[in-house]
Amino acid sequence: MTAKHHDLIVFGATSFVGRILARYLVERVGGELDWAIAARSAAKLASLKDSLGPRAVQLPTMIADSADDASLRGLCSQTRVVISTVGPYALYGEPLVRACVETGTDYCDLAGEVQWIRRMIERYEGRARESGARIVHCCGFDSIPSDLGVYFLQQEAMRRFGHPCPRVKTRVRAMRGGFSGGTVASLLNVIKEAAADPALRRLLANPYSLCPPTRSPAVRQPGVLFAEFDADFGRWAAPFVMSAINTRIVHRSNALLEHAYGADFTYDEAILTGRGFAGRLAAIGLAAGLAGFAAAGVIGPARWALQRFVLPAPGEGPSPAEQEKGFFDMRFRGTTADGRALDVKVTGDRDPGYGSTGRMLGQAGTCLALDIGKPAKPGGFWTPATIFGERLIDRLQVHAGLSFEVIEH
Ligand SMILES: NC(=O)c1ccc[n+]([C@@H]2O[C@H](COP(=O)([O-])OP(=O)(O)OC[C@H]3O[C@@H](n4cnc5c(N)ncnc54)[C@H](OP(=O)(O)O)[C@@H]3O)[C@@H](O)[C@H]2O)c1
Numbered sequence: 001m002t003a004k005h006h007d008l009i010v011f012g013a014t015s016f017v018g019r020i021l022a023r024y025l026v027e028r029v030g031g032e033l034d035w036a037i038a039a040r041s042a043a044k045l046a047s048l049k050d051s052l053g054p055r056a057v058q059l060p061t062m063i064a065d066s067a068d069d070a071s072l073r074g075l076c077s078q079t080r081v082v083i084s085t086v087g088p089y090a091l092y093g094e095p096l097v098r099a100c101v102e103t104g105t106d107y108c109d110l111a112g113e114v115q116w117i118r119r120m121i122e123r124y125e126g127r128a129r130e131s132g133a134r135i136v137h138c139c140g141f142d143s144i145p146s147d148l149g150v151y152f153l154q155q156e157a158m159r160r161f162g163h164p165c166p167r168v169k170t171r172v173r174a175m176r177g178g179f180s181g182g183t184v185a186s187l188l189n190v191i192k193e194a195a196a197d198p199a200l201r202r203l204l205a206n207p208y209s210l211c212p213p214t215r216s217p218a219v220r221q222p223g224v225l226f227a228e229f230d231a232d233f234g235r236w237a238a239p240f241v242m243s244a245i246n247t248r249i250v251h252r253s254n255a256l257l258e259h260a261y262g263a264d265f266t267y268d269e270a271i272l273t274g275r276g277f278a279g280r281l282a283a284i285g286l287a288a289g290l291a292g293f294a295a296a297g298v299i300g301p302a303r304w305a306l307q308r309f310v311l312p313a314p315g316e317g318p319s320p321a322e323q324e325k326g327f328f329d330m331r332f333r334g335t336t337a338d339g340r341a342l343d344v345k346v347t348g349d350r351d352p353g354y355g356s357t358g359r360m361l362g363q364a365g366t367c368l369a370l371d372i373g374k375p376a377k378p379g380g381f382w383t384p385a386t387i388f389g390e391r392l393i394d395r396l397q398v399h400a401g402l403s404f405e406v407i408e409h
Contacts, residue, residue, distance in 0.1 A: 006034050006079040007369040011064060011096065012086035013037035014044040016180040016317040017110065017140075019051075020358035021085065026052045026059070028359075028399060029366055036060035038075055066092040072099035081106040083139075083365040088186040090116040090193070097124060097135060104131035104379070108364050110140040110357065112245040113190055114209055115200055121210070121381045132379040134372070136387055138249050139364035140357035141348075144384050145330050145402070146170055146246035146269065147253055148393055149346040151385035152404045153334045154261050157342055165334030165342060166262040169222075171233055172240055172271040175328035177351030180317030187241075191297035208255075210248040215255040217263055221247070224270035227283035232333050232341075235272040236279035238286035243269035253385040272331075318351055326351020331407075343409070349401035359400035367392050 010025070012018045022037055037059060039045045045061045052059065062078065064071035066086055075082060076099050086092050089111040100107040101124045111117055117137050128135055138147070154164045194200050203209050208216035223243070224230075230237040246269055254261040273282035318326065328351075332344040348356040364384065371391045384392065396402040 143249035178318035181314040323355035
């Protein structure tokens with residue numbers, strides 16, 4: 001194998017979120033790293049490089065295709081870390097995970113597809129342990145704020161109470177942002193696969209679906225399934241679409257941390273819609289809209305019409321102005337067995353799915369390349385909280401516009 005020239009390669013640099021990430025790395029991180037961009041199309045890659053301006057003139061480019069294993073192994077031979085934004089991951093992601101695991105190359109991505117992540121763990125965890133490859137899925141809005149927010153809260157609970165909070169709930173207090181075609185394609189692909197497969201529906205309904213089988217507690221988990229009033233926050237709440245992946249990652253973190261949050265830890269996520277009648281109406285509308293989207297995604301012609309006429313196409317997403325105006329504000333309430341409460345707030349100053357996600361992913365990849373040594377964190381399938389912990393929280397606060405704070409009452 002040739003020497004690894006680069007700290008990091010961004011694969012899928014020409015995707016909607018890959019372009020945001022590449023710009024962020026050029027403008028904010030570049031000097032810290034020896035990095036390169038890769039994609040399947042030479043013409044698109046050249047045009048991306050041109051658009052990144054004079055600071056990107058020396059940026060190396062590489063061609064690789066998910067359908068060409070040799071090109072992926074070539075990519076891995078050049079770098080210590082690969083970031084991938086080539087999705088839907090369930091359709092295009094496995095060959096790169098396999099190449100990384102076989103070559104001992106570290107990897108992080110934006111996958112939010114539970115069934116695919118589970119498949120990757122089952123197929124490749126043993127080999128990753130042998131080769132030393134650290135694989136970290138979910139390094140974007142799903143699931144970094146949730147996973148690191150709970151981790152941050154539990155660290156504070158240990159300091160204040162001497163033990164973790166057995167009950168934590170996350171509520172999205174406010175957010176502004178849109179969806180890209182790639183995210184929509186990934187969501188619709190999960191719905192389509194689940195509609196055809198009862199075993200997959202059972203897997204998706206299992207809150208411990210990403211936990212190692214020997215560390216899956218039998219504790220029943222709460223969840224906001226329709227509109228309900230949340231007395232802890234004094235507001236109406238509705239189901240939060242990303243909770244389907246975030247809760248699974250938080251439970252995996254707890255399992256990998258030998259149940260540091262407690263063996264009977266319970267966790268759920270929802271979105272707050274406001275107070276009074278207007279809040280109630282908004283919660284009902286949101287819950288019904290989500291159910292309608294899922295129902296339309298199951299029916300072939302309705303799914304086609306949604307993708308063709310309503311939703312963004314692959315490569316499209318929120319404009320730079322919309323990303324700038326976007327933000328998110330998430331609240332975490334931890335409760336102890338004797339009723340004491342701890343409140344934490346996690347915010348981001350760009351739209352969650354793209355402006356902030358590009359930065360989170362860039363910092364996760366940088367953290368993996370520069371901060372996290374192999375003896376301490378060996379090969380295997382990690383979560384953001386278990387491999388990065390405080391190191392990434394610090395980076396996100398200094399370089400990515402996120403804040404993590406305890407709310408004092
Ligand atoms: N976790 C989060 O918070 C979060 C946020 C945003 C996005 N995402 C996920 O990130 C992924 C990317 O989203 P997006 O909106 O940026 O998607 P997108 O614009 O549709 O981009 C998909 C990319 O995959 C590339 N691609 C497809 N087939 C390939 C192949 N065989 N070999 C190499 N590259 C191939 C495409 O290449 P071309 O450019 O040549 O077409 C394109 O660049 C999606 O899975 C989405 O769900 C997650």
